[in-house]
Amino acid sequence: MVDSAFAPFAELVPEASEETAPFWDGLAAGELRLQHCPACGSYQHPAESFCYACGSTDVAWEAVHGHGAVYSFIVVHQPYHAAFRDRLPYVVATVQLDEGPRMLGPIFDIDPAAVAIGMRVQPRIEPVSADRAALFFAPEG
Amino acid sequence: MKGFSHRYCIVGVGQTPYGKVPGMSQLAHNVLAIRAAMADAGLTTNEVDGVLTKAPTSTFPMLWAPKVAEALRITPRVTGTLDQAGASNIGLIQYAISCLELGQANYIAISYGDNPRSGTRSTYARPRGDDALAGVFGAPSSYAMVARRHMYEYGTTHEQLANVAMTHRYHASMNPNAVFQDPITMDDYEHSRFVAEPFRLLDCCPVSDGGAAYIVTTEERAKDLAKAPVYVEGIGQGHPAWDFFRRDQLATSGAKVSGEGAFRTAGLGPEDIDFCEIYDCFTIVPLITLEEYGFCAKGEGGSLYEDGQTRLGGRLPVNTSGGLLSETGMPGTQLVVEAVRQLRGEGGPRQVAGAEVGLVSQQGGIMTTHSTMIVTKG
Ligand SMILES: [Zn+2]
Numbered sequence: 001m002v003d004s005a006f007a008p009f010a011e012l013v014p015e016a017s018e019e020t021a022p023f024w025d026g027l028a029a030g031e032l033r034l035q036h037c038p039a040c041g042s043y044q045h046p047a048e049s050f051c052y053a054c055g056s057t058d059v060a061w062e063a064v065h066g067h068g069a070v071y072s073f074i075v076v077h078q079p080y081h082a083a084f085r086d087r088l089p090y091v092v093a094t095v096q097l098d099e100g101p102r103m104l105g106p107i108f109d110i111d112p113a114a115v116a117i118g119m120r121v122q123p124r125i126e127p128v129s130a131d132r133a134a135l136f137f138a139p140e141g
Numbered sequence: 142m143k144g145f146s147h148r149y150c151i152v153g154v155g156q157t158p159y160g161k162v163p164g165m166s167q168l169a170h171n172v173l174a175i176r177a178a179m180a181d182a183g184l185t186t187n188e189v190d191g192v193l194t195k196a197p198t199s200t201f202p203m204l205w206a207p208k209v210a211e212a213l214r215i216t217p218r219v220t221g222t223l224d225q226a227g228a229s230n231i232g233l234i235q236y237a238i239s240c241l242e243l244g245q246a247n248y249i250a251i252s253y254g255d256n257p258r259s260g261t262r263s264t265y266a267r268p269r270g271d272d273a274l275a276g277v278f279g280a281p282s283s284y285a286m287v288a289r290r291h292m293y294e295y296g297t298t299h300e301q302l303a304n305v306a307m308t309h310r311y312h313a314s315m316n317p318n319a320v321f322q323d324p325i326t327m328d329d330y331e332h333s334r335f336v337a338e339p340f341r342l343l344d345c346c347p348v349s350d351g352g353a354a355y356i357v358t359t360e361e362r363a364k365d366l367a368k369a370p371v372y373v374e375g376i377g378q379g380h381p382a383w384d385f386f387r388r389d390q391l392a393t394s395g396a397k398v399s400g401e402g403a404f405r406t407a408g409l410g411p412e413d414i415d416f417c418e419i420y421d422c423f424t425i426v427p428l429i430t431l432e433e434y435g436f437c438a439k440g441e442g443g444s445l446y447e448d449g450q451t452r453l454g455g456r457l458p459v460n461t462s463g464g465l466l467s468e469t470g471m472p473g474t475q476l477v478v479e480a481v482r483q484l485r486g487e488g489g490p491r492q493v494a495g496a497e498v499g500l501v502s503q504q505g506g507i508m509t510t511h512s513t514m515i516v517t518k519g
Contacts, residue, residue, distance in 0.1 A: 009274060012273045012274040013274060014273075014274070071290070071386075071391070072286045072287075072289045072290040072293070072386075072391055073286070073289060074277075074282055074285040074286050074289060074337045074338055074339070074340075075335070075337065075338035076276055076277075076282060076337050076338075077334065077335040077336060077337065077338070078278075078336055078337070080276075080278040080279075081273070081278070084276055089335070089338070090276060092275060092276045092277050092282065092286075094286055094386045094391070101387070102386050102387050103275075103386075104272060104275035104277055104386055105275050106275060106276045112338070117289070117290070117293045134274055135274075
């Protein structure tokens, strides 16, 4: 079921490539999946056909819990796209995932004054269309 | 410059109008800036045999430098377009000097020109790939993320960011070429609207049309030209390269490595610099850059501004023409032009007294690339 509040985000979902399709399919299935390299143990995002850390082309996909800490954040006041207009001002965080990669994502439904560097967050996955979902973050817990 | 058999000089500088300049194409800004630089040096298109360009930002045409050469009616021995975004215009001087050292050209013109304000500004306005869904659109959001981290790690304050905007604007108030010439106060800053906190509008440079260019040649050839040469004493590059949010340290830049290269090749140190022209697309950038160069301890860049040391008359005037924030929101070529004018004593009311050694800093992307140049009166 797509919450109508999230439907406008559908047009911002990029076209999936051979490399990135598992990421988007994972979100559609309600989980965060990252590429994992069995050879060196590192996780990476965005996806590629090889491991950035060691060059191995034997990369696999794993569902991860995706919790992490806010490394930095901003409060956006400009409506660059209609999908965000009703949410202004909104917080966007650089999140340091426990698995290693950093990701960018909005934290909606929170008072910007309550956000701080170091705050623990977890994925918030919202369906935006029949077969696509978007990744946001929310306070842990 | 250490390691080269000759000394190399900037012998002519030129520009087109800055700001909103309808009726001038990207090509016109490049060609007319180069023609102005040639006239400044007393050179003609018969003598200039190298054309190097930074690609325009608003669109990315292929084979751009040959096109600029054609529009000057030059068939160059040396040409090329560098893609280091805002750091390109010093990197191009490094490549020009390498070509001159190898005897492959005599006079090399370097230019940037674009019309993102009057033409298409698609590059500036378009959400970038996956980042669009993250709600991060363009440079202000990314640099604001850097600024927040610097404030967290070092205690940098909003007032210190405001002082960058106010200082550069004060200098622009003495520059008839500047897009913004009206001085601003702390009250103006605090009343400018938020764009992406911690940034307000006055933390961000404008998007401007304009072109700027310079001519590089050997010391021997420079002696016969119209104006006193400005010597390229040192150059360095250093590139963090990774997408900003994946870097180990977000509140740093390539200035440390590129600055070390420039100081080493010049045989000079921060204590020898009389003034700086620093890439200031956002207020946080000069603070980080000055820190990384060693003009102050890490985290103390804001104090340099608050104490007035970076104002004209202070220990280290910074961005004497107003910089990207106030003179023109272009990717850095104009900073080299201003450094040359200062060393020639052409600064008018904004002239740095006794200016003999200047430093120019450029960086591109989200502090993805960085280049540094030290220039002197010789
Ligand atoms: Zn690996």
